[in-house]
Amino acid sequence: MSENRSKRKDIIKNIAIVFLTVLLILTFFSQTIMNYSLPQVATAYVANDTITTSIRGTGTVEAADPYSVIIGDDKAESATTHKISKIAVQEGDEVEKGDILFYLDEKSNSAIEEAQKAYEEAQAAYETALLSEGVNASVIAQANNSFDAEQYSKQLIEAQKEVDARQKDVDDIQKVIDAFELQISITGSENQNTGVVNAQKAVNEAQKVLAEAPDKLNKAMEAFAAAQGEQQSATDKLNAANSAYEAAVAEGKTEEELNVLVGEVTKAQTELTQAQSKAQDAQKKAEEAQKVADDAPAALEKAQKALDSAKLDQQNSLLNLNQQLATYQLNKKNAENILAEKKLILDTLTGNKGAIISLKDAKEALEDAKKALSEAKKEQVDSVILADLAGTITAIRFKSGESVSTGEEVMVIRPAGQGYTLSVPVTLEQSRKVHVGDGASLVNNWWYEEVKIVLRSIRPDPSDPARKRLLVFDVEGDMTEGQNLTVSIGERSTPYEMVVPNSSVREDNNGKFILIVESKSSPLGNRYVATRVDVQVIASDDTKSAITGALSGWEYVITTSTHPINAGQLVRLSENG
Amino acid sequence: MKSRYLEVIAGAVSLGIVLVLGIVAHSISSDLPDQQAAMRWSDNGNVSQISCYFAEGSQMTPEIFENFRHSLDSLLQQESITVESENPGARLWVDCYSAEGSVILSGSRNQMTVDAMGVGGDFFLFHPFQLMAGAYFSGNDLMQDYCVLDETAAWQLFGSNNIAGQTVNIGGVPHVVSGVISHPKGRLYEAAGLTESRIYLSYESLVKYGESRGINHYEILMPDPVDGYAMEKVKTGLNMHDREAEYIENNKRFSFQNIYHVIKSVGTRSMSGKAIIFPFWENVARGCEDMVALCLLGMALGLVYPVVFSVYGFIRWKKRNAVTLKGVLRRVYKKGAGCLKCIWARIKAHMRRKMAEEDMEEVSDEEMDE
Known part of the structure; x- marks a missing residue:
């Protein structure tokens, strides 16, 4: 155990x-x-530095104002081909004015002979037309001037229009004369002159009234007396009816009898009223007949005076009308004269038209033949082509033995003393960083000697005018047309307080930021923590960026690391610093 | 006894295998920075990275993407999705496109033909290759004549990595080397085609001075307020036929659901009905998907023994102790009843004590009054 x-x-x-x-x-x-176990990082200081931006681009050198060598006339109506027998120069050769450039095979003159023959025939036809009938000085003058058939037709039409217009004037004046004559005949006739006729009627009427007035008066008076008599009898009748009624009343007659009497009284009153009215009417008529009889002599006298006045007016009107008639007859005569002149012009133009056209056609045929002859002479090119100016041969488009058409470019000469141009395509944003007049330097410039490049203009790029631009430079120096050059322009250095390497600027959905290294002491030594600082990039070039943010300057910013780093993570510094 | 120890050890080993496979799967999936742009862009998880790959001959142009950008801006504004940051330079979305091709490079030492990738937009924000020197460039820079070399090309042309700011002729036109990067290495990357030297330059330069095979890739980081929102907007905006484009939501590539789909698609995953050639980063990601799927499968198999062993052990213990459901319930009931009785007794005692104290106080008050 x-x-x-x-x-x-x-x-x-x-x-x-x-x-x-x-x-x-x-x-x-x-x-x-x-x-x-920690990721290793490389750092750099956040320090003040300069940002140098430059715009770079590549273009092809071209001669500034190249001269094209062509044979013949490029404006000739028909091109002819010629064979190059020998080219006497090479690309890059410098030539003087008058130097031989190349040789051509000779061409036959058959075209010229045909043109000459056609010219002589046209000359004979023109002379014949000059001597033909109807050709006078005027016709010749018109045919010699810049005759235009359309214009002549317009003249004829205009002349005809003039004749028509003058004829219309004559007709209009004649109408007026006819109207005046009619007016005179009407005014002169007593039966047709309205004023006289009306005045005569008025006199006759006044005479008639005077003659009838006494009879009418008598009749009216008699009617009035009769009406008065009727009125008197009606009055008597009424009085009788009233008396009978009164008597009946006094006698105490029955009501029925009284009513009968009342009826008779009423009837008598009615008759009296009617008789009174009739008498008043008769009186009025009698008074009117009296008035008419009294006024009749004066009215007759007045009418007679009016008739005399109307006759006097008639005389005056006739006189006036005759005067106006004379004037219009004079105008008519003048208009007829003018019409006769216009008709003469029209006849002349019409008569000359045919002759002018014939003569003009002959003249034009002659001129065409003359032109064809001179064209044929122009088309014949020389067999030796010389340089028209001094310069350098920059391009030869054809070889010996090849055929070339008139007007086609055979070679290009850069005139002596002219420089080169260089067109560099850039974006719109890049073009805003440069200015006309800025100097540019060549990238890899150790290949060239004493080259001067200046920005001459900034144009829209035809391939994309909205978003691209062409920087056009003047180039001086030892260049060859067609070579590619890369230029750098717009180098401007601007100092900034906080500049970091491009590799230290990072981005996430909270914007751009940098990671700086902060050291914290611990019992086991210093610990380094990557801390995030949000920044904004205000400028940048190929290697550095200028930033703004919550930085005091001179912090260690992480540029690269062996593993991806998050903010707050422990890191270790690279042994290389 | 010995067999019991062996059983326990076997269970522990299985769990250990599951753990290790889990760590391996996590390591594989987290070692692909091309697939983690959404995490770098936003911590909130409400951002999606969508990659679009187009078939050969689809003739995509920068103008098509420019139109899509404008329509996306309008759409987000209409749906009141705006920048929440106070930083005035913050952006709601970023994108890039790229085209593969080749160029002839001339440096200070020699000349060579290299594979080229013509890029537009913020390509390096999506693909943060390790920078050996210098910095990346962006499609938003003023000048577009920058290029980024990989270290192989840099060594072959200049004999050094530290060449940021040097010029290299591409098609006879000088371009400024803005940085030198190092590509990841490994079996997958070599199989994905990353064996030759490579240069990254602007798409315009590739078209003008090199040979371009057309824009085949487009990537975007944009808000994803609800699942599938970003994918749906990109598909609708670009409007490509299904046979001409492949759309991937990168941030969900290694989710359990997606890996489950990868496992399910064994047999059909290798088939391709679209004329799409994936770039190396997508090929690598697909290879990693297969590996993570294998790990997940291994984890599932590894869990079989511990689960079976636990169930068997439970059944055995139940039989040994004659445990029945009724008995368990009765025991629980007795225990519960006993607890309740105890609690009630304590409450009663507390009440009695309180009443006694009150009585005592009344008596003392009366006495005081007297």
Whole structure:
């Protein structure tokens, strides 16, 4: 039993010793073990520095104002082909004005002979047309001027319109004259002159009234007397009826009898009223007939005066009308003269038209033939092509033995004294960083000597005018057309207080940030913690970025690490600093 | 006794295997920074990383993505999804596109043809390769003539890694080396095609000065307020036929559901009906999916023995102690009743004590009054 107990104690003691040993070792080497398990980071200072932005781009060098060498006239209506027998220069050669560039095979003159023959035929046809009937100086003058058949037709139409218009004027004047004559005949006729006729009627009427007035008066008076008589009898009748009634009443007649008498009284009253009214009417008529009889002589006199006045007016009107008629007859005569002139012009134009057209056609045919002859002469090219100016051959498009058409570019000469241009495509944002007049430097510039490059203009890029621009540079120096150059422009250094390497700027959904290393002391030594600081990038170049944020400056910012790091994580510094 | 020890040890070993496989699976899935952009972008988990891979000849252009960006901005604004950060430069979403091709590089020492990836947008935010020197570049930079070399290309051209700021001619045009990166190494990466030298440059430079095989990849980090929102918006916005595009939600790639689908798709997973060539990071992720699926399968198998052993042990203990359900319930009832009785007795005693104390106080008050 005790043996077992001592054995167990030994086992426990051994286990405890092993455990404590392991604990001690782990404690002593805990820093080392921990360090090796932590991600290793490289750091840099947040310091003040400069940000140097530059815009780089590549383009092809072109001659600033190249001269194209072509054969013949590029404006000729028809192109002809020619064979190049020999090219006398090479690309890069410098030539002077008058130097031979290349040779062409000779061309036949058959085209010129045909054109010459056609010209002579047209000349003969024109002379024949000049001597034909109907051709006078005017016709020749018109044919020699810049004759336009359409214009001539317009003239004819205009002349016809003039004649029509003048004829219309004459007709209008004639209408007016006819109207005046009619008016004169009406005014001169006593039976048709309205004023005289009406005045005569008024006189006749007044005479008639005067003649009939006494008879009418007598009749009216008689009617009035008769009416008065009737009125008197009606009055007597009423009085009698009233007396009878009164007597009946006094006699005490019955009511029925009294009513009969009352009825008679009423009837008598009614008759009296009617007789009175009739008498009043008769009186009125008698008074009116009297008035008419009294006024009749004066009315007749007045009407007679009016008739005399109307006759006088008639005379005056006739005089006026005759005067106006004379005027219009004069106008008619003038209008007829003008009409005769316009008709003459129209006849002349019509007569000359045919002759002018014939002569004009002949003249145009002659000119066409002349033009064709000169074209044929132009198309004939020289067999030797010389340089029109001094310069450098930058491109030769054809080889010996190949055929080239007139107007086609055979070679390109860069005129002496001219420089080069370079067009570099950039984005819109990049173009805003540069200004016209900025100087540019070549990337890999040790390959070139004494090259000067200046930005001349900024244009929209035809391939994408909305989003791209072309920077056009003037290039001076030892260059070759067609070579590619990469330039750097717009280098402006701006100092900033907080600048960090680009690799230290990180981003997540809370924006851009950097991780700085903060040290914390612990019983086992310094511990380094990655701490997040939110920043904004205000400028950057190829290697650095200027930032703003809650930084005092000179913090250690983590640039790279062996493993991904989160904020708050322990890290160890790289042994290289 | 000995057999019991063996059983326990076997159970412990199985659990240990499950644990180890779990650690391995977690290590595999967390060692792919290309798939963890959503975690880096936001801690809240309400952001999704969507990757789109297009078939050869789909003729995607930067203008198509520009139009999609504008429509996405309008859509998010209409649905009142806005930036919550106070930092004025914070963005709601970021994206990138890339095209594979090749260029001819000329450095200070020699000339070589390298595989190239023409990128646009914030490519390196999605693919934070380890920087040996310099920095990444972005499609939002003012100049687009930067390039990033891998260390193999840097050594071959310049003999050094520390070449940030040097120029290298691509198609005869100078480009500035903004940084040098180191690609991950391993069997998977080599199988995914990451064996040759590689350069990353702007898409415009690749098209102008190299040979491009067209834009085949597009990735975006955007808000995902509810499950599937981001995926649905991207699919609708890009409007590609199902046979011409593959869409992946990277942040859910290693979720239990997705790995379960991978296991289920054994046999059909290797089939491909679309003319899509995946980039190396996607090939690596798919390889890792297979490995994590294997781990998950192994974990499931490893759990079989402990579970079976536990169930068997329970049944055996139950039989030995004649444990029945009725007996267990009766015991629970007795225990419960006993506890209740005890509690009630204590309450009564407390009440009695309280009443006695009150009586005592009344008596003393009366006495005081007298």
